[in-house]
Amino acid sequence: xxxRTRFAPSPTGYLHIGGARTALFCWLYARRHDxxxxxxxxxxxxxxxxxxxxxxxxxxxAWLELTPDEGPYYQTERFDxxxxxxxxxxxxxxxYHCYCTKEELExxxxxxxxxxxxxxxxxxxxxxxxxxxxxxxxxxFKSPQDGQTVVDDQVRGRVxxxxxxxDDLIIARADGTPTYNFTVVIDDMDMxxxxxxxxxxxxxxxxxxxxxxxxxxxxxxxYAHLPMILGPDGAKLSKRHGAVSVMQYRDDGFLPDAIxxxxxxxxxxxxDQEIFSRDELTQLFDxxxxxxxASAINPEKLLWLNQHYIKTxxxxxxxxxxxxxxxxxxxKTAGGPPLSTLVECQRERAKTLKQMAxxxxxxxxxxxxxxxxxxxxxxxxxxxxxxxxxxxxxxALPEWRAGPIHExxxxxxxxRDLKLGKxxxxxxxxxxGGTVSPPIDATLALLGREATLKRLSxxxxxxxxxxxxx
RNA sequence: GCUCCCAUCGUCUAGCGGUCCAGGACGCGGCCCUCUCAAGGCUGAAACACGAGUUCGAUUCUCGUUGGGAGCGCCA
Numbered sequence: 272x273x274x275r276t277r278f279a280p281s282p283t284g285y286l287h288i289g290g291a292r293t294a295l296f297c298w299l300y301a302r303r304h305d306x307x308x309x310x311x312x313x314x315x316x317x318x319x320x321x322x323x324x325x326x327x328x329x330x331x332x333a334w335l336e337l338t339p340d341e342g343p344y345y346q347t348e349r350f351d352x353x354x355x356x357x358x359x360x361x362x363x364x365x366x367y368h369c370y371c372t373k374e375e376l377e378x379x380x381x382x383x384x385x386x387x388x389x390x391x392x393x394x395x396x397x398x399x400x401x402x403x404x405x406x407x408x409x410x411x412f413k414s415p416q417d418g419q420t421v422v423d424d425q426v427r428g429r430v431x432x433x434x435x436x437x438d439d440l441i442i443a444r445a446d447g448t449p450t451y452n453f454t455v456v457i458d459d460m461d462m463x464x465x466x467x468x469x470x471x472x473x474x475x476x477x478x479x480x481x482x483x484x485x486x487x488x489x490x491x492x493x494y495a496h497l498p499m500i501l502g503p504d505g506a507k508l509s510k511r512h513g514a515v516s517v518m519q520y521r522d523d524g525f526l527p528d529a530i531x532x533x534x535x536x537x538x539x540x541x542x543d544q545e546i547f548s549r550d551e552l553t554q555l556f557d558x559x560x561x562x563x564x565a566s567a568i569n570p571e572k573l574l575w576l577n578q579h580y581i582k583t584x585x586x587x588x589x590x591x592x593x594x595x596x597x598x599x600x601x602x603k604t605a606g607g608p609p610l611s612t613l614v615e616c617q618r619e620r621a622k623t624l625k626q627m628a629x630x631x632x633x634x635x636x637x638x639x640x641x642x643x644x645x646x647x648x649x650x651x652x653x654x655x656x657x658x659x660x661x662x663x664x665x666x667a668l669p670e671w672r673a674g675p676i677h678e679x680x681x682x683x684x685x686x687r688d689l690k691l692g693k694x695x696x697x698x699x700x701x702x703x704g705g706t707v708s709p710p711i712d713a714t715l716a717l718l719g720r721e722a723t724l725k726r727l728s729x730x731x732x733x734x735x736x737x738x739x740x741x
Numbered sequence: 742g743c744u745c746c747c748a749u750c751g752u753c754u755a756g757c758g759g760u761c762c763a764g765g766a767c768g769c770g771g772c773c774c775u776c777u778c779a780a781g782g783c784u785g786a787a788a789c790a791c792g793a794g795u796u797c798g799a800u801u802c803u804c805g806u807u808g809g810g811a812g813c814g815c816c817a
Contacts, residue, residue, distance in 0.1 A: 281817045316816055373815075380813090389743035389813060409815055427746070436744055436813090444815040451817045475745060475812040498747075499810070505752090507810080533753095536766090540754055543765040562754080565810065569752045572767040582780080620779040630778090645777095680776080695776035707778040 274306025275465045278332075278339070279455070281313040282324035285516035286331030288568065289470065289500045289508060292534045296497060296561070297468045298337045299535070302553040309462060310339035315346050315454055331517040335527050336549075344462070346454050353449040356457050356487070357410055357442060365486040366442060368408035369396040391438035407445035412453070412483060414439050420478035425466075425495035425558040432478040440479055452476055456483040459492055468495045468558075471565075495558050498538050501567040508568075524596060524623030526584065529577040537566045546579065574622045581627070582618050589614045589624075596628035597635070607635040608717045616709040616717060630707065634718055637726060638704025645706045646733065654697040655734035657683065661698060662727045671720045677712035701730030 276297040280290055301308035310332070314320035329343070346353075360366035369392075371379075380390040397413065415434045422430045442453035449457075459467060459480075474496045484491040502508050520530055532547055539561050541547070547555070581589060590610035597604050604610065613631055621627035641650065664679045684694045695711040702723060708714045715723050 283817080313817065319816075384742065387742045391813070430745070432745075441815055446815085450815070471746070472811055503752085536753060543755060545766050564747050567752060569767065572753065575767055691776040693776085699777060711776060
């Protein structure tokens with residue numbers, strides 16, 4: 272039997288980090304077993320589902336390269352099928368019409384709470400034979416009242432529920448539309464899902480779903496419930512700290528491979544290994560290695576992983592990403608240094624592509640002004656003759672390459688009995704506007720002779736102005 | 742309130758009765774390297790929630806306590 276997994280989000284918002292992790296595990300499990308990964312959009316709640324949210328989910332999955340093999344299927348396109356099964360259940364006596372009003376149900380719950388009982392429907396309409404005037408009935412599933420239902424969960428182990436805890440859930444609303452716990456079962460059955468991998472929050476729904484499978488004479492799939500992902504502070508994920516769209520991570524300069532690698536290590540481990548390629552993951556991933564406790568997001572570790580991928584990925588690929596980010600912050604890359612060379616210089620000093628783009632801006636645009644502290648410290652009267660000397664030698668340099676440039680900087684320092692920093696830092700501030708850049712020889716080589724000489728001149732003028740203000 | 746789940750360094754985790762005075766990673770401290778910032782190398786501090794069992798022996802098994810979380814909708 273071939274493995275079939277599904278990711279079944281409801282399109283009420285963007286794809287957040289928790290959903291992405293669920294999708295990733297479903298995808299990995301399918302890949303690992305040469306199975307099929309299915310995307311199903313659970314949009315039965317027409318009030319809250321939006322086409323924008325569907326698109327956001329599709330975009331997020333595409334960015335992370337979690338491509339479904341089938342789907343997306345939409346539950347709203349399957350209403351006829353659900354209706355037919357509701358009728359089957361009704362005919363077979365596994366479901367019944369319930370004429371209780373919302374007020375009635377509320378009162379029932381309130382009473383039960385007052386008695387410190389678990390609120391649940393008491394089944395009073397099971398025996399009702401006559402319709403009640405003026406009330407559109409819902410359809411309830413006749414849940415077994417005694418015995419136990421066992422969920423043999425792949426990550427949780429055997430979890431046993433007393434059927435007495437389960438009440439008769441509504442499977443079709445008064446307007447005839449089906450509800451979640453019912454549509455999930457029909458879809459998982461029709462789509463021949465073999466493994467349901469989903470968030471922990473569904474564990475309590477599982478026995479109900481199994482009972483519906485049983486009533487339908489179908490075999491339930493294997494279940495695996497994943498632990499929750501918490502915010503960095505250990506509290507539930509919320510918009511304030513991390514329940515952001517995965518697309519936000521792209522905008523912030525993260526690489527999809529870094530996100531995937533980070534996410535897979537939340538709740539899953541393979542010995543001491545931290546870095547996994549996608550190929551490795553599809554070879555190694557297994558449900559038995561998924562752990563059972565919730566885990567908090569650690570932004571520092573994500574940053575570290577992101578930098579790791581920036582440092583080790585193919586230069587051309589990183590360059591393409593960098594270009595996207597440069598354009599995004601308004602930098603025109605035409606006429607600037609080659610992006611791949613730039614990446615080689617910058618990749619060890621950027622945790623995100625966004626940072627890299629920002630710290631690379633000066634290669635494309637002359638800095639509007641110097642960083643005040645950097646200029647005060649480095650563009651001094653003493654620095655002026657040094658810059659002058661460097662410039663005159665650079666003008667005469669036959670080959671504009673890092674090696675010869677390095678020799679000049681070193682020679683000037685040696686001749687004037689200065690530490691290298693006393694020469695390199697003023698140059699750095701002159702060309703970059705600040706105190707941080709790749710090694711000075713590489714920086715100048717990349718920047719080009721024309722821009723370098725121009726910026727050195729400007730800096731020398733600045734030195735004079737500062738030395739003799741007014 | 743009821744039902745279910747969870748519990749190793751600050752965080753992510755390894756550990757599947759002796760190999761553990763508990764290993765790795767991020768972060769943090771120190772040292773080295775160094776033209777800046779990084780990267781890199783070396784190194785340090787840092788955890789088995791608590792209490793009973795079971796056992797010759799528990800981080801590992803059982804029960805309880807405490808602490809977290811989820812569910813209990815005509816939401817999904």
